[in-house]
Amino acid sequence: xxxxxxxxxxxxxxxxxxxxxxxxxxxxxxxxxxxxxxxxxxxxxxxxxxxxxxxxxxxxxxxxxxxxxxxxxxxxxxxxxxxxxxxxxxxxxxxxxxxxxxxxxxxxxxxxxxxxxxxxxxxxxxxxxxxxxxxxxxxxxxxxxxxxxxxxxxxxxxxxxxxxxxxxxxxxxxxxxxxxxxxxxxxxxxxxxxxxxxxxxxxxxxxxxxxxxxxxxxxxxxxxxxxxxxxxxxxxxxxxxxxxxxxxxxxxxxxxxxxxxxxxxxxxxxxxxxxxxxxxxxxxxxxxxxxxxxxxxxxxxxxxxxxxxxxxxxxxxxxxxxxxxxxxxxxxxxxxxxxxxxxxxxxxxxxxxxxxxxxxxxxxxxxxxxxxxxxxxxxxxxxxxxxxxxxxxxxxxxxxxxxxxxxxxxxxxxxxxxxxxxxxxxxxxxxxxxxxxxxxxxxxxxxxxxxxxxxxxxxxxxxxxxxxxxxxxxxxxxxxxxxxxxxxxxxxxxxxxxxxxxxxxxxxxxxxxxxxxxxxxxxxxxxxxxxxxxxxxxxxxxxxxxxxxxxxxxxxxxxxxxxxxxxxxxxxxxxxxxxxxxxxxxxxxxxxxxxxxxxxxxxxxxxxxxxxxxxxxxxxxxxxxxxxxx
Ligand SMILES: Cc1cc2nc3c(=O)[nH]c(=O)nc-3n(C[C@H](O)[C@H](O)[C@H](O)COP(=O)(O)O)c2cc1C
Ligand code: SF4
Numbered sequence: 001x002x003x004x005x006x007x008x009x010x011x012x013x014x015x016x017x018x019x020x021x022x023x024x025x026x027x028x029x030x031x032x033x034x035x036x037x038x039x040x041x042x043x044x045x046x047x048x049x050x051x052x053x054x055x056x057x058x059x060x061x062x063x064x065x066x067x068x069x070x071x072x073x074x075x076x077x078x079x080x081x082x083x084x085x086x087x088x089x090x091x092x093x094x095x096x097x098x099x100x101x102x103x104x105x106x107x108x109x110x111x112x113x114x115x116x117x118x119x120x121x122x123x124x125x126x127x128x129x130x131x132x133x134x135x136x137x138x139x140x141x142x143x144x145x146x147x148x149x150x151x152x153x154x155x156x157x158x159x160x161x162x163x164x165x166x167x168x169x170x171x172x173x174x175x176x177x178x179x180x181x182x183x184x185x186x187x188x189x190x191x192x193x194x195x196x197x198x199x200x201x202x203x204x205x206x207x208x209x210x211x212x213x214x215x216x217x218x219x220x221x222x223x224x225x226x227x228x229x230x231x232x233x234x235x236x237x238x239x240x241x242x243x244x245x246x247x248x249x250x251x252x253x254x255x256x257x258x259x260x261x262x263x264x265x266x267x268x269x270x271x272x273x274x275x276x277x278x279x280x281x282x283x284x285x286x287x288x289x290x291x292x293x294x295x296x297x298x299x300x301x302x303x304x305x306x307x308x309x310x311x312x313x314x315x316x317x318x319x320x321x322x323x324x325x326x327x328x329x330x331x332x333x334x335x336x337x338x339x340x341x342x343x344x345x346x347x348x349x350x351x352x353x354x355x356x357x358x359x360x361x362x363x364x365x366x367x368x369x370x371x372x373x374x375x376x377x378x379x380x381x382x383x384x385x386x387x388x389x390x391x392x393x394x395x396x397x398x399x400x401x402x403x404x405x406x407x408x409x410x411x412x413x414x415x416x417x418x419x420x421x422x423x424x425x426x427x428x429x430x431x432x433x434x435x436x437x438x439x440x441x442x443x444x445x446x447x448x449x450x451x452x453x454x455x456x457x458x459x460x461x462x463x464x465x466x467x468x469x470x471x472x473x474x475x476x477x478x479x480x481x482x483x484x485x486x487x488x489x490x491x492x493x494x495x496x497x498x499x500x501x502x503x504x505x506x507x508x509x510x511x512x513x514x515x516x517x518x519x520x521x522x523x524x525x526x527x528x529x530x531x532x533x534x535x536x537x538x539x540x541x542x543x544x545x546x547x548x549x550x551x552x553x554x555x556x557x558x559x560x561x562x563x564x565x566x567x568x569x570x571x572x573x574x575x576x577x578x579x580x581x582x583x584x585x586x587x588x589x590x591x592x593x594x595x596x597x598x599x600x601x602x603x604x605x606x607x608x609x610x611x612x613x614x615x616x617x618x619x620x621x622x623x624x625x626x627x628x629x630x
Contacts, residue, residue: 296404
């Protein structure tokens, strides 16, 4: 059935969108996103037109639509309500709220209402765990859902109020910054770091000066123009900055490898996909420290010699798009982007923002690059790495939002200043996204080396049973480990710090995470596609009281297979939450087990129940004994 909105959508609406992307195959995802946004679906008539206008095969258009959760050819109604379904949303009662909304709107979860008005379903974590439960309505984030706020939303939907006319306070999102350290406290002004960077000189008599003079003589480039980028790179290396996106690779080495890679064009990519459940620190940096992010990207461009940058923003953070574009416009006006930045001839760099469309795997850097190129976000084979073969197979530096912020401050204050903060192996500070069972969820910035116990005390956590560090792909620790430290050498983290108190069932926590991985597996490689589905089925089987010791052993085997043969980090880490909780909270699993050694995942008896009822043979025991007769 056609929704009122879809019926009203005229062909010229998507035709106008397509005009701005004509002949640009790499814009495929962006074009589809914009059409989806305007029409709440990709109208079937638009699909062939997209292929023709962007000059891509029809199969690729369909493949891309099928890959991303937020793109759909099928209409989901004039209003599509998606409940964030992270474990913290669950702990705050999201499923009861979802059920009550379905009841009010007379709609079944996962189906469009008969009149085409509305659909209600769940989606992966929306990055608002500090103010959950949260929902998306037509892609717009609404935090702090209570029965009262949900009632108002239902009324607005039933009255068919256009979203532009919904009260602005419904969409108000807080930063919730609870602890600041050197990064969040810096009195940074746009241009602070770049002015220092372009004024850098080579140390007199240094090898760098000799190399710059040699190139200067050969290529006719002024020596100072070569010294400044090299010295900036040297400061980043001296700082010992390591990536904040999870893997912790040394940033200076990455930049240097990209600078030295053969080729003329280079790219800088900021990874703002932030899809790990429980993580929301990049949301806050992008909202309240966007200049610092863009300045860090521009410092990187200066150091590696790039002329073009992308910020890949997760679709759930669409509400940040306009404010971020305004910051970019201000920076262009201030000559901090564009041609001859700060009057330096040859220092040309600009940034464009690309939106994701609901795929966690696109946070993996090579998948992200595929997505930037307008394709399905399937991770590439590596090597070669993005530093040599990234966007359009050109040298590309991909860094996390927080890494770029730290890089800007290093350019401003120097590498030695930064290295003196934190521990010997983990320089600087780390932003934590603290959520779950605590009085003060939000953003906490600490020097590396801070204990988990300290964070728990600061955020007002009581009777804590466990903390999930770095989201489902990270590690779960119990109370005996709260003196461990947030640091690459002990507890590395991309940022999530999710607290569970004594009332929580860690089996259910792990089960929620296995559902997440099964849902987000991109399906490219068999071990992950099948393995995450098997893991989910096993956890569901245990939850239904049909699990056995055999199943627990199978989980360990599955982990070995996924570690050895999955294509990317998603598959490698998919069993982490189950194994960690099994190790630390085994009784929570064992009390659900049947005492049998083996129990089929398929319940034959339950499957035959309806047939028995229809034939009047409803005695399961009789049925079984008949089968066992010779
Ligand atoms: C499944 C998966 C999801 C990821 N998601 C993110 C993400 O949301 N943000 C991020 O910065 N890095 C993410 N990463 C890590 C990136 O691949 C990459 O290491 C990182 O962006 C590099 O930046 P850094 O060196 O500044 O940490 C993810 C990795 C995997 C395997
Ligand atoms: S491991 Fe999973 S997410 Fe990664 S490529 Fe394979 S199927 Fe895709």
